[in-house]
Amino acid sequence: MTKTGGDPTRDAAFALLSAVLDRRAPLDAALAGLADIAPRDRAAAHRIAAAVLRRLGSLDAILEPHLRRAPPAPVRHILRIGAAQLALLGAPAHAAVSTAVGLAHARGLGKFAGLVNAVLRKVSADGAAALEALDSPRLDTPAWLWASWGAAARAIATTHQGEAPLDLTLKDGAAVPEGGERLPTGSVRLPAGTDVTQLYGYAAGTLWVQDAAAALPARLLGDVAGRRVLDLCAAPGGKTAQLAAAGAAVTALDRDARRLARLRENLDRLGLAAETVAADALDWRPAQRFDAILLDAPCSATGTIRRHPEILHLRRPRDIETCAALQDRLLDAAAAMLAPGGTLVYAVCSLQPEEGARRIEAACGRLGLRRAPLGAAELPGLAEAVTPAGDLATHPGMWAERGGMDGFFAARLQG
Numbered sequence: 001m002t003k004t005g006g007d008p009t010r011d012a013a014f015a016l017l018s019a020v021l022d023r024r025a026p027l028d029a030a031l032a033g034l035a036d037i038a039p040r041d042r043a044a045a046h047r048i049a050a051a052v053l054r055r056l057g058s059l060d061a062i063l064e065p066h067l068r069r070a071p072p073a074p075v076r077h078i079l080r081i082g083a084a085q086l087a088l089l090g091a092p093a094h095a096a097v098s099t100a101v102g103l104a105h106a107r108g109l110g111k112f113a114g115l116v117n118a119v120l121r122k123v124s125a126d127g128a129a130a131l132e133a134l135d136s137p138r139l140d141t142p143a144w145l146w147a148s149w150g151a152a153a154r155a156i157a158t159t160h161q162g163e164a165p166l167d168l169t170l171k172d173g174a175a176v177p178e179g180g181e182r183l184p185t186g187s188v189r190l191p192a193g194t195d196v197t198q199l200y201g202y203a204a205g206t207l208w209v210q211d212a213a214a215a216l217p218a219r220l221l222g223d224v225a226g227r228r229v230l231d232l233c234a235a236p237g238g239k240t241a242q243l244a245a246a247g248a249a250v251t252a253l254d255r256d257a258r259r260l261a262r263l264r265e266n267l268d269r270l271g272l273a274a275e276t277v278a279a280d281a282l283d284w285r286p287a288q289r290f291d292a293i294l295l296d297a298p299c300s301a302t303g304t305i306r307r308h309p310e311i312l313h314l315r316r317p318r319d320i321e322t323c324a325a326l327q328d329r330l331l332d333a334a335a336a337m338l339a340p341g342g343t344l345v346y347a348v349c350s351l352q353p354e355e356g357a358r359r360i361e362a363a364c365g366r367l368g369l370r371r372a373p374l375g376a377a378e379l380p381g382l383a384e385a386v387t388p389a390g391d392l393a394t395h396p397g398m399w400a401e402r403g404g405m406d407g408f409f410a411a412r413l414q415g
Ligand SMILES: C[S@@+](CC[C@H](N)C(=O)[O-])C[C@H]1O[C@@H](n2cnc3c(N)ncnc32)[C@H](O)[C@@H]1O
Pocket: 232, 233, 234, 235, 236, 237, 238, 239, 240, 253, 254, 255, 256, 259, 279, 280, 281, 282, 296, 297, 298, 299
């Protein structure tokens, strides 16, 4: 942060927006960069910044009629923060306007304080109604992403308008936390904004945070009890925990030592164990090949936009090509570690076909692997997520009435 204002929440929200939109930093890194801030202010700033990033196109559209010329970027951020509070977050008008004016002064933008005041007063009068009249799902989605999602684009972008619920995976026999809904695939869902650390099962080590869709790929390996399983790209360990809890002897590999340390902490809390390897999957090779491999490859993460709305603004089409090239190399490496006849599950939290089915078609041709298609019965209540080729492809618009889910692609291959 450069200069702090009187109101720590809005000041931090400004710092977060500026980090993402001006310096192209991921929101998590920007949050980590907020120094000396109370947890409550940090959480509130995160909520405001996420709302702005999620609804940026719509917020700009309701501000536009009140601006005679384009304001400098920092002033626009202040206006967006004020408009989000007024039109999306239900803040009292006087508080939203006066804190925005205060923020302008604190950020050395005092000469724009009158403009901020005048524009936000108008938004407080007509902003909510103006927002209603917009095609927000479309306005809040970059055109290239909208086009890439085909017929599902509107359903996906509509779900992106709101916050994601908190999904949990529970150990067998663990009690469902109060207010939790057991989903047909076994995950437990709690309302958005629930603090997992306050749940009894968190301290007791009986549950972990994992989106309902993210919990599906590891299950495609079938019964892993007593089997050696290689979890490539494993950190922070949501899928390692699933495999270990199901009785597998897991080797969890990740090239990022810090993320791998988090994986170990997560497993410790859960009373689970795995062998951990800090190495690059492209180079590392085991002494003995594995019958079961999970490759949860790094990707554009467009399936997690609800949780990480900055992805809307940071990703570019060329990122998809870069990810696809790395995914091919990781698939080659995984195939080289797979025993003849073994099972390889490839997964990405991406909605982009270039990172999903296209990678699998290319891998089958290049590596002599063949698909072991999923049956609809493997995904209770989610048959719509099984593609004609037998892959798993979820998107946020699925289970919309329950609050949606992350976008995941997974394919099961046989060596
Ligand atoms: C999608 S995340 C994995 C999430 C994890 N499977 C889970 O369920 O919690 C991708 C991971 O791949 C790791 N990674 C990226 N490139 C890698 C490589 N060449 N070798 C090993 N790990 C890699 C990253 O450090 C990151 O932790």
